[in-house]
Amino acid sequence: MTRKGGLPTDGIRILNVVVIGAGRTGRGFAARLLSGSAVDLFFIDANELLVRYLREDLKYGVHFFGGERSPVWIELKDAAVAGSDGAADLIAKADLMITAVGEQNLGRVATDIARILHMPRMKPLHVLTCENGVRPGETLEIACREAGIPQDAVRVAEAAVFCSTVDLPGTRLDILSESFDKLPVDSLRLPSSLLLSGMVAEPRMRELLTRKIYTYNCISACIAYLGVWKDYSSYSEAANDPDITVVLDRTLGPLNSALSLKLDIPLPEQMLFAEQALSKFRNPDIRDDIDRNARDVIRKLGPDERLMAPLRLVREAGGETAPLCLVSAAALWYGETREAELRRRLREAGPAACLREIGGMESGDPAIERIVAYYVRLKREHSHPEELKSFL
Ligand SMILES: NC(=O)c1ccc[n+]([C@@H]2O[C@H](COP(=O)([O-])OP(=O)(O)OC[C@H]3O[C@@H](n4cnc5c(N)ncnc54)[C@H](O)[C@@H]3O)[C@@H](O)[C@H]2O)c1
Numbered sequence: 180m181t182r183k184g185g186l187p188t189d190g191i192r193i194l195n196v197v198v199i200g201a202g203r204t205g206r207g208f209a210a211r212l213l214s215g216s217a218v219d220l221f222f223i224d225a226n227e228l229l230v231r232y233l234r235e236d237l238k239y240g241v242h243f244f245g246g247e248r249s250p251v252w253i254e255l256k257d258a259a260v261a262g263s264d265g266a267a268d269l270i271a272k273a274d275l276m277i278t279a280v281g282e283q284n285l286g287r288v289a290t291d292i293a294r295i296l297h298m299p300r301m302k303p304l305h306v307l308t309c310e311n312g313v314r315p316g317e318t319l320e321i322a323c324r325e326a327g328i329p330q331d332a333v334r335v336a337e338a339a340v341f342c343s344t345v346d347l348p349g350t351r352l353d354i355l356s357e358s359f360d361k362l363p364v365d366s367l368r369l370p371s372s373l374l375l376s377g378m379v380a381e382p383r384m385r386e387l388l389t390r391k392i393y394t395y396n397c398i399s400a401c402i403a404y405l406g407v408w409k410d411y412s413s414y415s416e417a418a419n420d421p422d423i424t425v426v427l428d429r430t431l432g433p434l435n436s437a438l439s440l441k442l443d444i445p446l447p448e449q450m451l452f453a454e455q456a457l458s459k460f461r462n463p464d465i466r467d468d469i470d471r472n473a474r475d476v477i478r479k480l481g482p483d484e485r486l487m488a489p490l491r492l493v494r495e496a497g498g499e500t501a502p503l504c505l506v507s508a509a510a511l512w513y514g515e516t517r518e519a520e521l522r523r524r525l526r527e528a529g530p531a532a533c534l535r536e537i538g539g540m541e542s543g544d545p546a547i548e549r550i551v552a553y554y555v556r557l558k559r560e561h562s563h564p565e566e567l568k569s570f571l
């Protein structure tokens with residue numbers, strides 16, 4: 180397709196899309212979907228080395244797990260380091276900005292957007308969040324307000340990413356991806372003119388994101404934290420471990436019932452949704468890694484996140500909470516062994532205070548005592564592990 184002055188010869192306007200967060204999802208999923216539309220692709224990332232590679236190579240491949248599809252080659256126009264003048268120039272010219280930075284980093288994205296406020300720009304900036312979280316759009320909107328951005332200058336919509344992507348070892352930029360081509364986006368907030376290839380209009384995005392985080396990501400946390408404790412490094416092997424399977428089954432029974440009640444979804448539909456998550460995580464061709472799924476324990480133990488909120492919902496529905504307490508304890512144990520900030524807080528304040536401060540649990544909540552007891556036992560028994568099912 181030859182272009183003249185930003186227009187392809189067939190007259191369709193080329194959109195400038197800026198992906199902020201050029202990691203696995205931004206580079207490997209969002210950009211791959213966009214490659215099916217008439218877009219000029221730009222990246223912004225906080226990692227200077229990654230930006231250097233992107234600017235030097237201007238092209239990389241997205242390969243598929245199991246070699247089931249030919250790689251897709253992505254070409255970008257340019258990339259810039261977050262917070263730089265170059266990043267501000269890219270944002271100022273964007274028709275659509277997509278974030279894939281991790282919900283906890285959206286505050287810094289707002290700061291970057293605030294840098295363009297003095298630049299001439301007639302239209303609002305549309306931003307689509309591709310973050311896991313129950314309300315990442317709201318997180319970004321609050322951060323934008325705190326950064327002094329007028330409400331009508333930025334319009335935020337959310338998307339739900341179901342596709343797993345990892346870095347392809349031995350390459351600078353290539354990605355290994357699940358073969359999954361759909362991105363549900365909030366159709367009440369994203370204009371239809373920005374519904375690009377692979378995007379599927381979803382009118383009930385809040386429900387979908389909540390359901391996804393409390394099902395897919397809850398299951399992923401169960402596999403990752405119990406898997407690490409059992410010394411697995413392969414995620415799918417952990418997902419197929421018979422002992423972990425017992426804990427998963429005992430988690431999912433009450434969780435599916437609670438979610439079906441809370442979100443008004445027929446139980447068989449919710450059970451199928453959870454089954455789809457499980458079979459994806461158990462697929463040995465999808466070579467996901469445990470640390471990618473387990474990282475950022477403080478975020479994952481948040482009050483509205485994948486462990487604490489399902490625990491509350493299961494309890495409200497009168498279900499058995501022991502399995503989720505065990506996984507939450509394993510998350511604390513993982514954080515203590517791998518993440519400096521949580522290790523410091525555990526040492527200074529102890530696990531019960533961490534559950535109150537990070538997880539928003541109330542003092543006197545009996546689940547605190549249960550999680551702490553599991554945590555102590557997991558620490559004690561790690562070198563000579565018992566079957567996890569014996570904990571329940
Ligand atoms: N990888 C997956 O399979 C997957 C699946 C579903 C959802 N997600 C979600 O996608 C988001 C990104 O995850 P990922 O796996 O791609 O992580 P990643 O670590 O591979 O990529 C995140 C990128 O964002 C960059 N970054 C961080 N703060 C930034 C900032 N302020 N400005 C610019 N760049 C910044 C980092 O340098 C990194 O390159 C997360 O919200 C995650 O929950 C990931």
Ligand SMILES: O=P(O)(O)OC[C@@H](O)[C@@H](O)[C@H](O)[C@H](O)CO
Nearest residue numbers: 311341342343395396399471472
């Ligand atoms: O991306 P996070 O850190 O919020 O969570 C890790 C995984 O649970 C997550 O990336 C899933 O694999 C993904 O959401 C697909 O369901």
